[in-house]
Structures are given as C-alpha cells and as structure tokens.
Amino acid sequence: MVDAHAARRERLRQHCSASGADAALITRPANVRYLTGCAPCGASLLLTRDRALLALPDDLPPDDSGEHLVPDDPELSLVPVPAERDTALAVAEDAARLRVRDLAVEEHDLTVSRHRAVAGLAKGVNLLDLARAVERQRVVKDEHEIADLRIAAEIADQALGELLESILVGRTERHLAMELERRMIDHGADRAAFPVSVGTGSHSGQEAHLPTDRRVEEGDFLTVVLGAQYRGYRISTARTFVIGAAPAPWQVELHRLVFRAQRAGREALGPGVPEHAPDLAAREILRTGGHVGSTAHPLGHGIGLEIREAPRLGPSDMGKLDNRVPVTVGPGVHIPGKGGVRIEDTLVVRPLEEGGPELLTITTKELLAL
C-alpha cells in the first residue's frame, strides 16, 4: 500500500506541474488519507516536487485505532504540530521556507478565514486552486480499495443478517439502529459509515429517516439503511422487509415495483455508460408504476473514502462511467403517512467480459416477511 500511496502522490505531482503549480496543500481528510494512508483528524499534507510533508497534531494517542495509524512510509516527512494549532498553517510556513512559488490549495475545503491565514503565512507564495483534482483521482478504485469495500459490505451484510434472525416486533427504531452499529463494529468495522437509519410503518421507505422511539408493529414495512466503514472505505445498503406473515397487497406490489426499478438501475451500469442512464432506467419503471415523488434524489453516487463522492448518478449527469468505479444504486418510494420501500446496493462498475457490475452487498432483496 505504501507504493500505492507514493504512486498516487506522483500522479498528483504530475497534475500540479501540468497546471502550473509546484506544490499542493491537501487539507480535505479523505484526500490526505488517500495520498498517505494516514487519517488523524486535522492532518495536512504539503506535496512539493521532491518532498511530502505530513503535518500531524502532536498529541495523537500512542496506541490509536487502526483508523488513525500513521503509515511507515519512507517518503513522508512527519511534522508534529502543537495540538492547538492548525496543521495547514504549519505547512504553509514550510511552503515559504521551501521556496514554493505556486501552491495549489483545496478551495472547496478551506474556509475563507483559513485560506487567508494560509496566504498570510506562506510569504512570497502564490496560491492557486487545486479544486477537486484529488477527488477526481479517487473516482476509479484500485483492487486494494475494492478489496476493502468488499469487506465493508460483508460486515454490513453480516450485521443485517443477524438482526433478521432476532425478534423485531416491539423494539424501537433507535434500538435497532444502535444494535446494527454495534454488530458492525463486532464484525470488525472501523465504525458505521453513517448513522444507521431504521424506519418502520409510516417512516419506512425514506432515504435518511432519523430513528425514533416508534416500535416495530405487525404489518409494518421496515426499512433499514446501513453501511460499514473498513480501513476508511465505506459502503451503503438499504433493504425493506415486512413484519408479520401476511404482507398487504399494496406492500407486495410496491416492493416489487422498487425491486424492478433497482434491478433496472443495476443492469444499466457499465464502463462507458452515461452517468444518467441507471437513474433514467429506474425512474422509468417507477413512473410506469405511478410513482415519482420520492425519486427527486439521484439514483446513486460514487462511494469510497467518503459516503458520497463522484460520480453522481442523477438524471442530468452527463459524464460516462468508468471501469472499477464503486457506486450506489438505491431507488425508493415513500407514501406520506403510509410508508414505503427503499432498496439500495453498492456495486463496482465492471465490463461485461468480467461479468458486469460486481455486487458487493449481497443480502437478499426479496420481500422477507419477518
């Protein structure tokens, strides 16, 4: 992995010199991690033509969790910075000391105040905008990254599978969400990739329902949206089940519709396919089923070190998908006051010769009656 990080930094160096910068200041945590393997909050990376200075808070606990490990990377010079101080400002001074002429910074990450402070300390240095160069580099994953995503997906599937074997009626959304987070950690997740969402009855089918004290009842739809983070890599998945032996006809029908829409979205994935294609495919099926409302959101998005990253799979996204891009595909229908269905997977775009999209989240999407 150390080589992988070095190679990523080399690509960024090439991008910088091509765009007239002789150094880059990386402050966005996911980007620092991508380029160094290092994830303590508050770390900053100064990348010059021949050096890589990683500024870290000097009070990192001696035995920190895997998440925050500082890699043993010979090319990285570690710069300890007093805990109270902004590491970006420390390396800004180094940039001046190292006679950097044009420094590309992440203007989408630095606040106006921090940017001003960096400019003030980087004496004689001209600040440019690196924009989302590192985010673009992150879109296509290597097989190491995909291996971590696979493990994150296994962890979420295990936690969900165990929950389905337990008694659900009478338990609150908050309890179920907590239990899923605990189980993911038991199975080796760094943490939940985002707060688990559990929605029952009229709460079901929403994308980001905040769990409440509502208890699971017979006849409810139960929607679970969960994701695990493993070595920094995150996946997201959603399933909707019905509680009790006999789902109502409208439940069976609605679930079948969302299931078909989600499958159409998955099947539309492929290298060279327009980013809007999966969304339009899924949207069309929901429309024929008479539902549109709750699909204002894009069908999915890229996923990796951040839960939402490029590309976006919305109806107006015009780019083309690449090979080895992990994305979510998750349509949903929510009927206010009644409930609804969400089904989401994380998949990796693969060419047909390799079997097409690789499904990472393998929990069944059938309508289970629990």
Added chain:
Amino acid sequence: MVDAHAARRERLRQHCSASGADAALITRPANVRYLTGCAPCGASLLLTRDRALLALPDDLPPDDSGEHLVPDDPELSLVPVPAERDTALAVAEDAARLRVRDLAVEEHDLTVSRHRAVAGLAKGVNLLDLARAVERQRVVKDEHEIADLRIAAEIADQALGELLESILVGRTERHLAMELERRMIDHGADRAAFPVSVGTGSHSGQEAHLPTDRRVEEGDFLTVVLGAQYRGYRISTARTFVIGAAPAPWQVELHRLVFRAQRAGREALGPGVPEHAPDLAAREILRTGGHVGSTAHPLGHGIGLEIREAPRLGPSDMGKLDNRVPVTVGPGVHIPGKGGVRIEDTLVVRPLEEGGPELLTITTKELLAL
C-alpha cells in the same frame, strides 16, 4: 422560545447595523439553530433589517426527530430549496432581490468556493465578514439553555451510573462505549454529544482515546469520557475508576492528584475571573505532583450547541469569565504504557452570591473500585 430566538436575531441585527452591514447570511449550523431553533443540516438564514428568510432542503422527512424540527415562528419565512442545491446560494439570490447593500457572511464557515458562489449570485451586493459575532452572542447562556444543559448532564449521569452497576471485567472498550451511547439515547438524548471514549489499562487517562477491542481487566484504570446532547445542547464529562477491589498505591496517588487539580480548577471559576485562572490553578497542582506532559491541552472550554465553543480555558487565554457561561473543567494525566486518570465536569459559571459554579455532571469523582 420563539421570543428568545426573535430577541437573538434582534441583537444580531443591531450588531450588523453597528458594523455597517444591512443583512447577515448565517450558514454555520449551530448559529442557524441558535437564531431560529431550527436544525436541519444544510439550512441557511438570511437576516435583513425587516426579514428572516430560513432556507431549508425541500426533502425534510415529514416526521423528523425533535432535533430537526422547524419551529412555528411567525417571523421566519421558510424558503424550500431543492435538496441537491446549497441553501446559502438560494438566499444569496434573495439578498440581491431584496436589494441588500452590505451582506455579512461567516467567513470562518464558508469555504472559498462557496463564498465565491455566494458572491456570484448576490449581484450588486457587497460581502463583509460577520466573523464570530453569533458565536460571541452564544457565550452567555439564558436559563432555557442552561435547563437543557442540565437535562443533558442528567442523561449522561444516568447512563454512567447504570454502567457502573454492571459487570465490566472482560468487556471491550468498544462495547462499553456503544452501551453508554445506547443508554443515553434510552434516557432521552438526541444522541451522544460526541463518540464516547472508553480507555482501559494503558489506554486510560487519555482525552480522546478511540475505543478498541481491548477488554477490561482486573487492576485496570478505566477512563470514560462521555456526553449527551439534549435539544441540541451538549455537555461533556469524564471519570476514571479502578477495576477490582484493591487499587495499587500509584493508582490511588495519581487519582488523588488529578482529583485535587480538577477541584482547584472548578473552584477557580467565577464571573470576572481571567480565563486562564482555572487552568493555572489545576496545572500548578499537577506540577507539584510531578506531572506536566499530558496537560498540553487547555483545562477546559465553553460548551453548548457545540461541544467546544468560546471561551477557551487555556494558560494563555486572557479574557474574563462571565456569569452563566457553561464550561468544562477536565485535567488528565496519562503515563505512556501505564495508563492514567481524567476527571472532567461541565459547570456553569455563577457568582458566589448564587453559590458559585453550578455543577451539572454530578456523578461521584471518588476513586470507585468496581
């Protein structure tokens, strides 16, 4: 509370006109909540001389948790914004439409890119820096806010008290942290105010240890750092216990030292007292006990809608404490490879006539042998 929010907005209006701005754009979530009582992520507030436009994502779940409720405030005009769009940009256009001349924005919150986008849409509007005007307004709490902090503290105390009655030996730091978060939610917390930290053995005594799979063993120090959030208001507390009947002499001694330092810090709190006084009082006691290392951090900080807010109680902080300012007081000593002790409370600064500092986190600070 609606009146309180209106009064807060009026104070901000006065600050703005005094500093030559005829409107303010509030984007920092805690500040939006302070001024409106409204907390959906992504909300922005445009405050002009005679209007208050609250821009919200248009896809808020119909039955959202109390945390995100939109208050029924006659003075607020709600502006629904498509979920995919930045609400700050929507109100920037409104600012131009409303003929705002000088708009104060939160440069410590807006990224350079967002600031540029706001400037581009607020045609003919001159952007100023509001700086931390709202944060300064938030320092002194009213009794409604303190009442919420009291409840948050009760919740954390209850969760901790229940944990102490359970068997701890053999359980992992991660499990104990999860259980504390679950119990706080059971007792009515919106959520944990921050990820609970549980450190045992050599992990004990650290400020922000990330829970690991290490299991609690006989003879361990056990440090728990936890906080609850109630109606948006957060508190923080830390306690250190020893596992097993017979603490070692070094444990008794170290705990007594940190206990005395923490008490000295608490007793130094008062209206008109320099912000550095509590830190110096605690630091002096640790020094006489031969410990300095792990007190590089300030002794404490203000706390409220954010877990860390003004004032900071560090050795170099020169301001004076005010009445009704909630702060944390939490010294700690960590001996690498061996462990340590942290003891932290959240208190409200009160004058002696009112009985001095009001302790919110009342769990015993004695060295319990569990």
